[in-house]
Amino acid sequence: MEIYLPIAEQPVNILLILGMSAAVGFISGMFGVGGGFLMTPFLIFTGIPPAIAVASVSAQIAGSSMTGVLTYWRKRAVDVRLGGVLIGGGAVGTFLGVLFFNQMRRLGHLELVIVLSYVVLFSVIGGLMLLESVKALFETRGAQPAQKTAHPRTRPWYFELPLRIRFQRSRMAASIIPIALLAVGVAFAGAVLGIGGGFILVPALIYLFHVPTAVVIGTSLMQILATMLVATILHATTNQSVDLILATLLIVGGVIGAQFGARAGQNLRAEVFRLLLALMVLGVGLRFASEIVVRPNDPFSVRVEHRAR
């Protein structure tokens, strides 16, 4: 079943797009990430121009994070105050990231920087998480109390910096300085690398700030929702690259998948969740690594800059 996309100017298979977006939505609802890192390359692979793929996927991510936020909200697993700090820091980071991106593009070699950052970032974070979660799994096997990681014995020094705030839902009180810096950094990387950053934010909140897993997912989704709504409108106004038909298909698949993902995520044990998350992050890193290490089928590629009407 094919449908013609008026902006991308080509037909796509409806069932293929629905199926893929549902799968990505599932991952999004389960891990509190956007899932653009999976969906965008897939669309580009099916022949959709990159700019249109990125823009239409941002609408999908907004949809699936919306439904995820609502689900976690009902479970009282969204920390609005924490989300607010993340959104604020995220706005600053995105702005800086775009500035850096344009500067680097002028100097050339942007692609090498981006690809290498992807690989290093994801492989290192994923590897560390995997080590930790495997260790945690073995420790629980050894009949130790599973609650250990949820209530850390020592409070890290950066909790004690000035401007301390109480984050009720997250069951912690910490200075907003490190949290805001984290948000700035993640959004900066996101803007430069073209990713949402959920994959960095979620583990960081879990490991560095000991926020309960469910609250991390809900709050991360809240931040992603805000970012992606703005991104969708910006993409539409600056380069008219949102394909409404494609976006609708993606949103419908995404919101259904996200519902099931959110439910599945809540039933997971914390250790299993972290293990799966680690494997996903590492998988992304390896995928990007394979992209640059393996000899391409064809060293040449064509990009359309401008088309006469």
Next chain:
Amino acid sequence: MKRMLILAALVLAPHSAASETLLASLSSHRVQITSNYTGAQVAVFAVIERDARTVARANPYDAVITVRGPKEDVVVQEKRQVMGVWVNQRQRFLPGVPSFLAVLTSRPLNDMIEPERAQRLNLGLLPVVTSAQGAREESGAVAEFRASLVRLRFETGLYSEIERGVTFLTPTVLQAPIQLPATAPIGTYDVEVAIFGDGVPLAKQTTNFEVVKVGFEQFVADAARQRPFVYGLLAACLSVLFGWLSSVAFRKD
């Protein structure tokens, strides 16, 4: 006076005056894109007209039909290994190349005309792309990128070269189907029909058709261009609405 002019024309251009004229037509001048569009076919018909003065030809006519889609500017990039990783290293900007290109011939181009002549007459995929480029500076690097463009587009079906794509129904009536893949862009397509006798160009006729979006597809594309903010807002609202709907529909309690 009239006779004088004809005589002058005969003397000045004996070849063309004694030659054939060509009449070409298309099955459709407008390909409409609707929501179930998966490509289209446009048929070319042409009649070679001879009159009393046309010289008799021993061999049958040959025909070359060149279809050019809307022009576009492209960047062709080449990946190279740098410090062990493959990244785009070199690139060339190629302006004004056809977005779609089909060359249909009545028999293999090399059999009907010498390659240098085909190049000069812009016949065949590479010659067309080269001529679109102006091809003033013919440095080896540019030629390499241009050849890669043709090869990549050939693989995706946007460029095609179909030997024996033109059929002669009678010695002077020919017909050819132009296959438009669904990815062929909207815009005006120029169709050039050229006939040859013994490797010599005899007559040429150009016509065109357009590929347009109609109905809902047109409406969406116009909205995106003319009201970008409202359009973006609508997309954002759709996400929120569907997100909410889904959470209500799948609510357990």
